[in-house]
Amino acid sequence: MGGNNPGGVPGHGDDDHKDDKPFDGQTFLFIRDNVFDNGTTPSTPPVWLSPDIVVTPPGGAPGGNPIVGEENVVSVTVRNGGGIGAMGVWVDAFAASPTTGWTPATAEAIPGAYIDVAPYSSAVANLTWVPITGALHRCLMARCSLIIPSDTYANPAVFDVMGDRHIAQHNVNLVELAQNQMTMTFGFMIVNGGQEAGQFFLIADHIEPTPNNIRMLEAGVGCTLAQFGRTPLRNFELTIGERIEPGADDAQRRERMMGVLAKPLRDLTPNPTAPRPERIVQRVTLKPGEARQAFLTVARNPETRPGDLHVMEISQVNARTRQVTGGLWIVLKH
Numbered sequence: 001m002g003g004n005n006p007g008g009v010p011g012h013g014d015d016d017h018k019d020d021k022p023f024d025g026q027t028f029l030f031i032r033d034n035v036f037d038n039g040t041t042p043s044t045p046p047v048w049l050s051p052d053i054v055v056t057p058p059g060g061a062p063g064g065n066p067i068v069g070e071e072n073v074v075s076v077t078v079r080n081g082g083g084i085g086a087m088g089v090w091v092d093a094f095a096a097s098p099t100t101g102w103t104p105a106t107a108e109a110i111p112g113a114y115i116d117v118a119p120y121s122s123a124v125a126n127l128t129w130v131p132i133t134g135a136l137h138r139c140l141m142a143r144c145s146l147i148i149p150s151d152t153y154a155n156p157a158v159f160d161v162m163g164d165r166h167i168a169q170h171n172v173n174l175v176e177l178a179q180n181q182m183t184m185t186f187g188f189m190i191v192n193g194g195q196e197a198g199q200f201f202l203i204a205d206h207i208e209p210t211p212n213n214i215r216m217l218e219a220g221v222g223c224t225l226a227q228f229g230r231t232p233l234r235n236f237e238l239t240i241g242e243r244i245e246p247g248a249d250d251a252q253r254r255e256r257m258m259g260v261l262a263k264p265l266r267d268l269t270p271n272p273t274a275p276r277p278e279r280i281v282q283r284v285t286l287k288p289g290e291a292r293q294a295f296l297t298v299a300r301n302p303e304t305r306p307g308d309l310h311v312m313e314i315s316q317v318n319a320r321t322r323q324v325t326g327g328l329w330i331v332l333k334h
Contacts, residue, residue, distance in 0.1 A: 024083035027151045029117065029144050030165035031078055035219035039081055039165045045324045046313065047162045048171035049220045052077035053093070053140050055129075063222050065174075066095075066131050066138060074110055074127040076142040080117040086146050087116045091125035093142040094159075098173050100202075100316040100326035101191030102141055102159035103289045108132060139171040139328060159193055162324065171328035172220055177300060185297045186330050189244065190316055192286035193326070199319040204238040204280040204296055207311040207329075217311055221331055229308035229334065234299035236312065238280040241293030283319065296330060308334045 030039035033047040056073045057064045066072045074093050080086050092112030096102060110129045117123045131138070141159055144166050145152035153166040161167050177184055190202055207213055209228035218226055284292065296312060304310075315327035 023081055026082045027080055027084055027086040027117075027146060027149060028082035029078060029080055029086055029089065029146060029151045031076065031142055031144060031168035033161060033168050035216070037168075039079070041165050042162045042323075043165075045162070045315070046216075046220075046327060046329075047324070048139075048169050048327050049216070049329065050142070050168035050170045051219060051222070052079075052168060053142050053170040054222075055138075055140065066129065068131045070130065072129045072131065074129050074140065074142070076125045076127065076144075077122050078115065078117050078125065078144045079122040080119060082151075083119050084149075085116065085118050086151065088114050088146070089117055089123075089125075090114055090145045090147075091127070091142065093127055093129070093140060095129070095131065095138045095140055096189075097139070098137050098171065098186070098188035098328055098330075099139055099191055099291075100171075100189070100314060100328060101193040102161075102169070102326075103191060103193050103291075105289060106189065106191055106291055107141065107159075137173040137175075139169065139173075141167065141169040143167040158195065161326070172222075172331060173328065174221075174331045174333060176333045179306070182300050182302075183297060184300070184332065185295055187293065187295050188314065188328060188330075189291045190240070190284060190286070190294050191291045191326070192288055195288050197285070197287045199283060199285050200325065201317040201319055202238065202240065202282045202284055202294060203313075203315045203317060204236060205313045205315070206233055206236065206278075207313050220311070220329055221309065226309055227305070227307050229301075229304050229310045231301045231304045231308070233310055233332075234301045236280065236299065237297045238282055238314075239295045239297070240282050240284050241295065244291040244293060298332060300334065304334045306334055310334070 032052045033043040034049040035051050054062045054075045055066050056062045057067045058070050076091050093110040094107035096107045110127050113125045115123045115125045143153055153164050161169050310332045312330040316325050318325050
């Protein structure tokens, strides 16, 4: 893959490069956080919709669900907005159960690979991934690093997606509802990926398919022909559960997280006659690296057309700084 202006890097709009550009004499590596990202930091939310991270299951199409125990391909597109080539860029990735944040303890490492990225261009690293657990839904995070000249992430132990252009994530989970299924409960994790304790707002929003939102919605689900529902959801509810305790080792901890997320604490059935909420906000305190359970329950609108998509956005916001620290999309297909 290639192009003269990857992601619309500021100052790189012309092909002959006659204008004064700040990155002509260096590399400028980044992985897009969303379709509008051009490498500028901090990124503009949502930062969990990277189109540059794509899974292809064996025998399947790009964007499909991974198959456990078999070799899946994770394709990561790295972009170079600088005027010199980036030779020997290390690209690696991580997988986790649906989550708003990342820590090394909650992530499953995917083996990396080296690629070369030409000036003002892009290249794809195809990583082989054999999932070790049976969860259908996964969130993916990828990062890139160049040692000489130095063009890498600030801290290998912190996954700062918003503040570091070398790191991106794709947290979009498709859930299909059977025709007779009137409610759905989806489990995920809320994580403090920082190095300090803090209070956070956990926010659930239904993203309406307005003219201003439609491009973001289409890019997020990876399809310009997607049919988004115009009928409102009947109701939705957000619940925060118990803390997920660390295990004896990372593999056991991940297995325990997957099991917890597959079994909600209780059956949440929204009241179909209650007023439809526009937004739900919960407050939670998290220690550094702490992970807790959370559940989104949605009540279906029986007037929704088969095949319609409704997008629920979960975002985690630092209560002190009001900055978004993470999030994910849950896409309901009727």
